Amino acid sequence: MKTIDLRYCLEAQDASGLARRLADAFRKLPTGVLPLQHGCDQGGLIDDHDISASVLRIEQTADHITARVGVFFIEIVGGCNCNDDPLEANAYCVIEARIDRATGIAVLTPED
Secondary structure, rough: OOOOOOHHHHHOOOHHHHHHHHHHHHHOOOOOOOHHHHHOOOOOOOEEEEEEEEEEEEEEOEEEEEEEEEEEEEEEEOOOOHOOEEEEEEEEEEEEEEEEEEEEEEEEEEEE
């Protein structure tokens, strides 16, 4: 379970603005921040330099915003080609972001 600062997302005026800001925030995160290992099904390494994020669902309460975000990324699988050249495979993971409205801090949990 990882935490990130998503205060920027709380400034959105409506649900569609919130979804755009969340997807944008996920794309701009430094490499290694998102818990993408649950999306690796070939035992490979994660290349998250160029991810694509899409907000699947947003639920709002007075205290929290909970969003399910789908993330596409590249999984690098070593030793499966001639001369042990790595293979790049498309991978996908769904991450739940639970954002505290008071602080903007989000807890990221990968879904199984």
